[in-house]
Amino acid sequence: MSKAHRGKGIATLVSAGRGQCPVCKRDGVKLLYEQEIEGVKQKICKICKATIANKK
Template sequence: MSKAHRGKGIRTNPNHGRGVCPVCKREQVKTLYDQEVAGVKSKICKTCKAAIKNGKAV
């Protein structure tokens, strides 16, 4: 199974994939998941990705 969102695969991203999630506004979390939020494609954190997938409001 692929491990694209941890370890060696994220070393090429700026700040090793860490930043501020545009959905939940948490700081220094891994923002690795591409998602369209409010018509804009951006990278969000894992918990927001799961919440959007399951139809929960974040």
């Protein structure tokens, strides 16, 4: 499936995939990426996903 993080693909998720990001604490952002943070799998926004990817 293309565009897994956009459009109709996320419309079916709870609140269209929106919520508060556990990393940056911003509200109403799309939480589209699963990431293990301190041993717990959490949904994070793409900005935090990019930040984590850059740290590695």
